Amino acid sequence: MKNALLVLLFSGATLGAASAQVEIGLKISPSVTNLRAATPSGDDLKAENSKLSLGGGIIVDYFFGQNYAFSTGLELVGRGGNVSYFDQRNQKRYEQKISLQYLQVPLTVKLFTNDVATDTKVYFQLGGALGGTIAGRINGDKYYNDPLPPSARTKAIKHVIVPDVNLRLGTGIEYQLGQSTKMVAGVSYHRGLLNVDKYFADTRGIKDAELKNSEFALDLGIKF
Template sequence: MKKFLFLLIVLSAFGSQAQIKLGLKLAPVIAANRAKNDAQTVENDGSKMKFSIGLIADKTLSDTYFLSSGLVYLPKRVAFRDVTGTIEEEYKLQYLQIPATLKLFTNEIAPDLKGYLQIGSALEIMVFNEEEDPSFTTIEKFTPIDIPVILGAGVEFRAGINTTIFGGFSYQRGLVNVVNSAEAPFGDLQLRNTIFSIDLGVKF
């Protein structure tokens, strides 16, 4: 957590020097994953609600195009079960996400209100992982990074000269198998993250 706060301070200082619009984002997320193996004997074991928080930085490219990045704390969950229901395992993962997305804004759809579409990707660095039950033994090692595709949409409302409030939603589809190594009989287990997010925040 101390490292996270330090990075937020560094990004804030950089933003003020580079005249980048900075903000804070709080996002309830639904964390799930896609599970499979070659024998098709595993499946996803549901989803859970979690909360993400972080600093965002939007740089103007034109009146309607913005480059959006930042530093976001993003908790995830991977869980799988075999098709017979005899094995069920759940793991908690935590990442620091550095997004690199493009925001495309509409003209005003109401006074001081604009819509936007967002598309891009991110680098996610795993900072913590934990088994929900200490008896779990299948996953021996996790892949330390993930790279998701990010698609989103929302609206921004200019609430003052220097204040903008935004709300929207996004879909993040992880491309990397989070399982680096696993024990038999699931040595070829593949788990990829899926995130549905409600994005709420303010920019200054």
């Protein structure tokens, strides 16, 4: 009886491992990013222009069903945008072009349709990502020379908090090129959940200043 139970458990584990499928690939993601700015007054801190960014990374899709996969990996992404703030003391508005670089791990689920055309499936992606800032620039420089008192020279990356959490919604298609090679093309929206500001509230005294990341990306990749 004990031997039969061991055989049954071993068979179940073997079948489970055999049914699991992992697909690994690479992607590149040109994107349009901006910073959602907000203050209680609505005018002290404002979002201005978006910026073009480029990201990419590794795709890891772990299938737990024929049309269902847990999708993760490692991504290097660019974010940021232009914002302006109003200084009450001299009644003047200043603008900053903020460029940020993040390293992040996506934690999402992908849902696939059956073939909608020959060797072609549509997918829908939902989840989020956890990441952190690894580099930053303001007005193209790694250091920021503050035009207002205390007129300090500070590292641009110190103007934002390190962690970031975002939600991700995406859709696209996968096209089977060969036995294990697939081309991926899709679009995704990434909405930052954390207020990343450490400068406008602390240094400029803008009460309840809020900056959050947003990104629209074109996802192009290949899985092996």
